[in-house]
């Protein structure tokens with residue numbers, strides 16, 4: 001049996017092409033990074049590699065820690081491809097547009113983000129396209145090409161602020177939606193206690209991150225974005 005059998009294309013963006021298929025009979029996707037014509041080929045190759053390495057390394061690390069990210073099954077650095085578990089569901093943006101969300105779901109989204117932050121990983125691109133909601137209504141985070149290890153409050157605050165700005169554009173009742181996400185974010189620390197030390201230090205607790213987010217929001221309002 002061939003390992004990978006490709007099917008339909010799910011996504012064609014500026015950075016990546018995503019194809020649905022199966023890998024040893026399991027439902028999978030192949031994410032292929034696309035060359036960026038306007039960049040010098042050498043620079044392009046090295047940036048592509050860097051992002052891919054990043055995505056693979058941090059996603060595997062998070063999966064091992066039990067955080068909600070897809071399992072990575074195969075990687076080809078030369079071909080710039082990653083094969084990973086296909087998450088059956090829809091991006092949060094679609095769920096919000098079709099009004100399929102409820103309070104419980106937004107709380108879960110907040111918890112899923114906090115799971116990354118508790119493991120000292122900053123997502124780096126927390127858009128409602130990169131949060132997948134499974135058919136079982138679980139929240140899974142994808143697209144970790146811009147993720148970083150993080151220990152400073154500011155970095156985590158900015159991660160949440162990116163999501164806040166995006167929700168503002170796509171959701172009429174932004175305050176309520178973000179409040180529910182933050183409720184989940186804070187609830188996970190109440191359930192699990194303060195975060196444990198990660199390889200490079202101690203991630204800050206949820207309450208301090210949310211306070212920092214509030215400061216960032218004030219700063220942005222004051223300076224007009």
Ligand SMILES: Nc1ncnc2c1ncn2[C@@H]1O[C@H](COP(=O)(O)OP(=O)(O)OP(=O)(O)O)[C@@H](O)[C@H]1O
Nearest residue numbers: 011013014015016018029070085086087129142143
């Ligand atoms: N593991 C997965 N399971 C199901 N769908 C996925 C998975 N990974 C990616 N997708 C789908 O493919 C889309 C693009 O993937 P991803 O976000 O990783 O690429 P990207 O870096 O944002 O690409 P670009 O920047 O070119 O738009 C996602 O928004 C999602 O709909």
Ligand SMILES: [Mg+2]
Nearest residue numbers: 129130142143
């Ligand atoms: Mg994406």
